[in-house]
Amino acid sequence: MSHLHIDDFSHDVARILMQAYTTFPRPGALYVEDIIGPTEVDDVGLHSHRHMACLGAMIWLADEGFIRYDATIFHEGLEQAVLTNKAFVLLTALSDLRLDNTDPQLPPTVQHEKATLAEQFMQAIRAQDSVRTTAVVRYLLSRQPQPVPAEEFAELIKPESPGSDEEWL
Numbered sequence: 731m732s733h734l735h736i737d738d739f740s741h742d743v744a745r746i747l748m749q750a751y752t753t754f755p756r757p758g759a760l761y762v763e764d765i766i767g768p769t770e771v772d773d774v775g776l777h778s779h780r781h782m783a784c785l786g787a788m789i790w791l792a793d794e795g796f797i798r799y800d801a802t803i804f805h806e807g808l809e810q811a812v813l814t815n816k817a818f819v820l821l822t823a824l825s826d827l828r829l830d831n832t833d834p835q836l837p838p839t840v841q842h843e844k845a846t847l848a849e850q851f852m853q854a855i856r857a858q859d860s861v862r863t864t865a866v867v868r869y870l871l872s873r874q875p876q877p878v879p880a881e882e883f884a885e886l887i888k889p890e891s892p893g894s895d896e897e898w899l
């Protein structure tokens with residue numbers, strides 16, 4: 731049996747994080763309508779279950795330390811939302827999860843970027859692939875930030891044979 735609310739949650743988390751990522755480090759408003767599209771309120775002015783679930787995902791991400799915000803904007807979204815250090819480090823880290831093969835002909839900087847979780851989120855959202863989106867969300871949520879080893883950037887930073895550290899300055 732499919733758990734559609736978990737699929738919806740995964741899609742919401744991916745879109746919320748990517749919206750915050752694309753504006754990082756600038757805090758901004760996160761609106762439910764921007765994540766799931768317009769929704770109707772009922773006769774007494776209450777939002778749909780879907781709308782409230784998306785808002786719940788935003789607040790849950792904040793409670794779990796992935797985003798921070800100043801206040802809710804009624805039931806419409808979050809004010810001054812921004813990724814936390816934890817989320818930024820996880821999204822920009824190289825991922826062991828490989829859903830697509832990177833073209834070896836690409837420059838190392840592009841290969842590096844395409845191997846990050848942020849890029850995998852963007853690809854899953856563009857493909858509108860529920861299985862892929864859920865996999866990337868579950869992978870992210872199961873991780874803790876790790877120190878980034880300097881070797882990760884070895885292919886990206888190649889000095890033209892500097893004789894000493896002073897040449898870098």
